[in-house]
Amino acid sequence: MLSDTVSRSSRCVFVIPICRRNNLSFVKGKNMHFNLRSFALFLLLAGIAAGSACAQPAIQPNVDITQVPAAAQPSPQFNADAATEAYMAMIPPAATARSNAYFEGGYWLVLWDFLVSSAIYLLLLQTRWSARMRDLAVRTSRFKPLQTFLYFAQFIVVTYVLGYPLEYYESFAREHKYGLATQTFGPWMGDEGKALLVNLVLGGLVAVALFAIVRKLSKTWWIWGAIVAMVFAMVAVAIGPVYLQPIFNKVTLLNDPKITAPILKMAHANGIPTNDVYEIDASRQTTRMSANVSGFANTMRITLNDNLLKRGSPEEIQSVMGHEMGHYVMNHIPKFLFFLAVLSLVSFAYLYWGLDWALERWGARWDIREVSDPAVLPLAALMSGVLFFALTPIMNTVTRTQEKEADMFGLNAARQPDGFAQAAIHLSEYRKMRPGPVEEFVFFDHPSGYNRIHSAMVWKGENLELFEKTPCPPAAPPANPPAKH
Numbered sequence: 001m002l003s004d005t006v007s008r009s010s011r012c013v014f015v016i017p018i019c020r021r022n023n024l025s026f027v028k029g030k031n032m033h034f035n036l037r038s039f040a041l042f043l044l045l046a047g048i049a050a051g052s053a054c055a056q057p058a059i060q061p062n063v064d065i066t067q068v069p070a071a072a073q074p075s076p077q078f079n080a081d082a083a084t085e086a087y088m089a090m091i092p093p094a095a096t097a098r099s100n101a102y103f104e105g106g107y108w109l110v111l112w113d114f115l116v117s118s119a120i121y122l123l124l125l126q127t128r129w130s131a132r133m134r135d136l137a138v139r140t141s142r143f144k145p146l147q148t149f150l151y152f153a154q155f156i157v158v159t160y161v162l163g164y165p166l167e168y169y170e171s172f173a174r175e176h177k178y179g180l181a182t183q184t185f186g187p188w189m190g191d192e193g194k195a196l197l198v199n200l201v202l203g204g205l206v207a208v209a210l211f212a213i214v215r216k217l218s219k220t221w222w223i224w225g226a227i228v229a230m231v232f233a234m235v236a237v238a239i240g241p242v243y244l245q246p247i248f249n250k251v252t253l254l255n256d257p258k259i260t261a262p263i264l265k266m267a268h269a270n271g272i273p274t275n276d277v278y279e280i281d282a283s284r285q286t287t288r289m290s291a292n293v294s295g296f297a298n299t300m301r302i303t304l305n306d307n308l309l310k311r312g313s314p315e316e317i318q319s320v321m322g323h324e325m326g327h328y329v330m331n332h333i334p335k336f337l338f339f340l341a342v343l344s345l346v347s348f349a350y351l352y353w354g355l356d357w358a359l360e361r362w363g364a365r366w367d368i369r370e371v372s373d374p375a376v377l378p379l380a381a382l383m384s385g386v387l388f389f390a391l392t393p394i395m396n397t398v399t400r401t402q403e404k405e406a407d408m409f410g411l412n413a414a415r416q417p418d419g420f421a422q423a424a425i426h427l428s429e430y431r432k433m434r435p436g437p438v439e440e441f442v443f444f445d446h447p448s449g450y451n452r453i454h455s456a457m458v459w460k461g462e463n464l465e466l467f468e469k470t471p472c473p474p475a476a477p478p479a480n481p482p483a484k485h
């Protein structure tokens with residue numbers, strides 16, 4: 001995944017999608033790259049969130065970055081630091097200021113998402129709204145799994161409505177303010193509705209399964225719950241590209257040999273047995289350029305978005321695909337799923353202990369009888385939200401480490417350091433390029449733009465012979481032929 005921010009774009013170009021909010025989402029309307037991070041949050045049943053908006057002119061496109069700056073041209077004096085600064089200087093200061101403001105605003109949204117979703121869950125508990133939703137479900141059906149599903153459906157809708165002001169600000173108004181969104185309100189709302197429905201159905205199934213386990217296995221539910229949650233996560237990742245993504249975007253086979261031929265050559269050279277590259281019409285929702293690897297096992301695939309195809313140079317596209325292939329070859333999705341499995345077990349153990357502790361103290365006030373009562377869901381979401389908020393730097397570091405690996409793989413595979421630098425500059429439209437080290441550690445799920453360009457220029461500096469105009473003369477025959485025995 002070549003791309004995204006702390007936020008909702010997906011995480012590759014550098015991006016596998018990352019969702020900032022602690023909600024139960026399988027999908028987010030805007031970036032339909034399948035979002036592993038939101039999965040992690042989803043597995044643990046965590047929220048929603050409020051804000052306001054004001055309109056500003058759209059951000060202007062970046063400068064033409066297809067020219068290699070003088071300091072980055074191959075020469076005996078080539079210096080990676082100077083070449084990196086020459087690329088950085090191509091970004092106009094006004095664009096840097098705007099993307100810094102956008103990205104730093106994202107830091108605050110991490111906090112606001114957490115605070116607003118926590119407030120919503122506390123409201124549902126303290127006013128016994130959650131208990132009343134459970135009572136309605138119990139009155140409607142005597143069948144326990146159906147009661148759970150009916151409760152979950154109310155929970156999803158109520159939390160969405162209460163969190164709508166922040167969702168509107170974060171996903172619609174703010175994206176338009178920075179010129180990153182392409183949808184008018186109607187189509188955006190349509191995507192929101194679809195995402196809500198998908199979350200309701202898939203999340204409802206997970207909730208029914210988990211509460212059945214809690215009812216039947218009162219001592220060991222945290223172990224079995226973690227296992228079942230992981231199985232659902234793997235199934236959802238596997239069906240994502242084939243069944244979930246097409247709900248929001250059109251995914252087609254890319255058929256332009258000028259673009260696919262070098263990509264497929266690179267794929268075959270690196271042991272990827274595919275003859276297909278996919279394209280997604282991400283411009284339906286956003287101006288962001290990105291690409292990603294999605295799926296699991298047989299559905300694993302590489303997809304480029306149409307913004308990248310329209311605006312990226314051939315070198316840039318190849319460098320991005322090299323990065324995506326790195327995720328593929330290094331099995332980053334299965335590895336991330338393994339990480340989630342461990343995290344899931346830890347989280348369920350934490351819930352096993354924490355839910356009992358909280359219900360003992362406040363269960364009567366909230367009218368929640370036991371852990372197997374579906375009305376406990378806001379409490380589970382609240383506790384999971386606290387855990388994941390605290391884990392933000394760790395989650396980002398796990399992802400960022402994989403992204404760095406994919407960057408290095410991509411440089412070696414594509415051999416397009418200048419294309420890679422161009423891609424990093426394109427991503428600067430919505431990412432801060434030069435954060436401080438602590439800032440990068442806490443908030444960045446990809447290496448910063450500066451570090452990415454610098455890696456590319458170091459690579460170029462060590463491989464200058466690939467870029468020199470005059471070909472090397474053929475090797476001279478050995479001066480002293482080997483002696484015959």
Ligand SMILES: [Zn+2]
Nearest residue numbers: 001012014015
């Ligand atoms: Zn990536």
